[in-house]
Amino acid sequence: MKNSINNAFKVAKKENRTALISYTVCGDNTKDKSLQILNSISKDLDIAEWGIPHNCPTADGKDIQNSSYRALQNGIRLNDIFNLVKRFKRTKQSKPIILMGYYQMIFNYGEKKFIRKCKVSGVDGLIVVDLSFPDNKNFAKLCKKNSICFVQLIAPTTTMKRMKEIIKSSHEMIYMISTISTTGSKLKYSIKRIIKNYNIIKKIKPSKNVVIGFGITEKTISNLRSADGLVVGSAICREITRSLKHRQNPVTNVSKLVRKLKNKII
Amino acid sequence: MIKLKKKIPLIDQHNKFGFYGNKFGGNFCAETMRKPIEDLSKLFEKLRKDRKFLKKKDHYFKHYLGGETPFFKLENLTKHLGGAQIWCKDVSAINGDAHKAYHATVNALICKESGKRYIAGDTGAGMFGKNLAMAAKKMNLKCKIFMGTKDISRQAPNVKFMRDAGAEVVPVDSGSKTLVDAVSECMRHYVSNCDNTHLAVGSAIGCNIFLKICAWSTSQISRELKKQLIKEFGEIPKLKLINVIGGGSSALGFWNEFIDFDKKHVELIGVEAKYAAPLSTNARVAILHGAAQYCLTDKEGQIAETHSLSAGLDYPGSSPLHGLLKDSGRARYTNASDKEALAAFKLITKLEDIRPSLEPAHAWSECIRLAPKLKKSDVLVVNNCGKGYKDKKIYIEQLGYYPK
Numbered sequence A: 001m002k003n004s005i006n007n008a009f010k011v012a013k014k015e016n017r018t019a020l021i022s023y024t025v026c027g028d029n030t031k032d033k034s035l036q037i038l039n040s041i042s043k044d045l046d047i048a049e050w051g052i053p054h055n056c057p058t059a060d061g062k063d064i065q066n067s068s069y070r071a072l073q074n075g076i077r078l079n080d081i082f083n084l085v086k087r088f089k090r091t092k093q094s095k096p097i098i099l100m101g102y103y104q105m106i107f108n109y110g111e112k113k114f115i116r117k118c119k120v121s122g123v124d125g126l127i128v129v130d131l132s133f134p135d136n137k138n139f140a141k142l143c144k145k146n147s148i149c150f151v152q153l154i155a156p157t158t159t160m161k162r163m164k165e166i167i168k169s170s171h172e173m174i175y176m177i178s179t180i181s182t183t184g185s186k187l188k189y190s191i192k193r194i195i196k197n198y199n200i201i202k203k204i205k206p207s208k209n210v211v212i213g214f215g216i217t218e219k220t221i222s223n224l225r226s227a228d229g230l231v232v233g234s235a236i237c238r239e240i241t242r243s244l245k246h247r248q249n250p251v252t253n254v255s256k257l258v259r260k261l262k263n264k265i266i
Numbered sequence B: 001m002i003k004l005k006k007k008i009p010l011i012d013q014h015n016k017f018g019f020y021g022n023k024f025g026g027n028f029c030a031e032t033m034r035k036p037i038e039d040l041s042k043l044f045e046k047l048r049k050d051r052k053f054l055k056k057k058d059h060y061f062k063h064y065l066g067g068e069t070p071f072f073k074l075e076n077l078t079k080h081l082g083g084a085q086i087w088c089k090d091v092s093a094i095n096g097d098a099h100k101a102y103h104a105t106v107n108a109l110i111c112k113e114s115g116k117r118y119i120a121g122d123t124g125a126g127m128f129g130k131n132l133a134m135a136a137k138k139m140n141l142k143c144k145i146f147m148g149t150k151d152i153s154r155q156a157p158n159v160k161f162m163r164d165a166g167a168e169v170v171p172v173d174s175g176s177k178t179l180v181d182a183v184s185e186c187m188r189h190y191v192s193n194c195d196n197t198h199l200a201v202g203s204a205i206g207c208n209i210f211l212k213i214c215a216w217s218t219s220q221i222s223r224e225l226k227k228q229l230i231k232e233f234g235e236i237p238k239l240k241l242i243n244v245i246g247g248g249s250s251a252l253g254f255w256n257e258f259i260d261f262d263k264k265h266v267e268l269i270g271v272e273a274k275y276a277a278p279l280s281t282n283a284r285v286a287i288l289h290g291a292a293q294y295c296l297t298d299k300e301g302q303i304a305e306t307h308s309l310s311a312g313l314d315y316p317g318s319s320p321l322h323g324l325l326k327d328s329g330r331a332r333y334t335n336a337s338d339k340e341a342l343a344a345f346k347l348i349t350k351l352e353d354i355r356p357s358l359e360p361a362h363a364w365s366e367c368i369r370l371a372p373k374l375k376k377s378d379v380l381v382v383n384n385c386g387k388g389y390k391d392k393k394i395y396i397e398q399l400g401y402y403p404k
């Protein structure tokens, strides 16, 4: 399915709502469970992000660290991730899936081989947390050549000059980090300030789909629903942790949470 | 093979993306950190040319850290081993007990200049943590030190120093509970607080600017040594400079002024801990803590666990600058086991008055291996970069005693 990410935003826009994007870690807590979770929540999602677990995640807070740790403990490997993406896409062909990870995992696998695998497995987009502009230029080009959307990030610390350059070199989706933080902390800025930052980006290039992420929860999601898309990650990972701790089924609990999130934005 | 450039400081031999030899280093960090590290780079480039700042730094080195550290011949050890002359650059005599004092002090000075009131650093052996805590106190900065819980317990004397100096010691209980996790957690703290906090990375690792600040600061060691050698020998004699490698900050400081010498004239030898030895065991290049470097990983690319009795060496990565020195053939790297380091400590302290910590004990081990194979005209200099008090308990556990 070509340009399924753009399409997902179009559908949401037509329904006059923000796109809902989940972030879970592939392999959390087992390979099959993580696929079951994604399959179950995908009906409420516009786009799914799957984290590639790494054991030195310098930009992640405690919740995603825990998820990655569980996945690694259960032996997840990159080839498993590609297989799981393939299995997901078999039944949810039109649901875009974005892999998110640290550059070390790609570097170790080999950039070209990694992208080839992404392409044949059905990966629609990539977010590489620690491969920022301008160091990502070549990699982004390689993605584009293979019809994979390379998602650039913009942070509250990003200068205007840099922001313009990033937007210029970006593909159809841009990820705006809500506050100065790792994943999973609380929103440190007021909603007003976050929306203001968002509007700055949109004004530079209205046609880009800009999503906001980091620290979005059930409580805050509805206040931000004017954005093109919203990413909820740590809150979901936290729910998996909680479910496992109480010996409950994470699949049903996470599905309930995502349903609630969806209800807050429609 | 990578070629080193002559007459350009090692730290400045990178391209515009922060890569050395197009292979090592770089800035693999979250977007949030880009602006803060760019600001820090600009500030550092300004300060290193600023007379007033340099004067202030020298003043601190002289009066706060105690000035030039001693250089002397170890007569007994030389006689005992019966080969090369063995000399000691006793950096452990510095106020602060290790080379970490230099870059802790410089980082605190830079933090002050940046106008930030908070400073955060990682530590393994506790030497950097302790020195950063003391420098922060001296300069009226609020200090947080990130340290693995395993290291908090095995380097307790240094933890006490940090707390007494008023620093907050943040225990890191994830992963292997050692330095690698402390650095990760400290970087996370910085990502979340980079608007008001200066990040002081404990070794010559991390994004480009952090390793530059570190190696620039420790290079004081080789500036002194060069003068001391000329005073002793009237010239720079045929030398071997032996230094332990954790992240590699002390070695870079010890070697900096000698990089341009031919390696037949001044040989550079780095000694890693046997089970934390990316440079001497042909590890692959990996990205860790913001930089490409030789690093121990598993097949999947996950960062490997390491094992060393020495908390300061228990780290899977290595400075990108050591990758450069290795690939250019300028330095060579070897390693020593816990057992060999302990045996070296035993011999050195029996014959001489110095009390090295576990880290430099690894360098002494290589010195002991090497000296008997060499001639009297060969000069071996070992950087005795840390004092042993912090490892007293470990030495007693392992050897049954700690010398007076």
Ligand SMILES: Cc1ncc(COP(=O)(O)O)c(C=O)c1O
Binding pocket: B098, B099, B100, B124, B125, B126, B127, B128, B202, B203, B204, B244, B245, B246, B247, B248, B249, B250, B251, B311, B312, B313, B357, B359, B360, B385, B386, B387
């Ligand atoms: C005395 C001493 N030497 C060496 C090291 C290893 O670090 P580096 O290789 O950066 O000097 C440490 C680390 O804490 C140390 O305390």
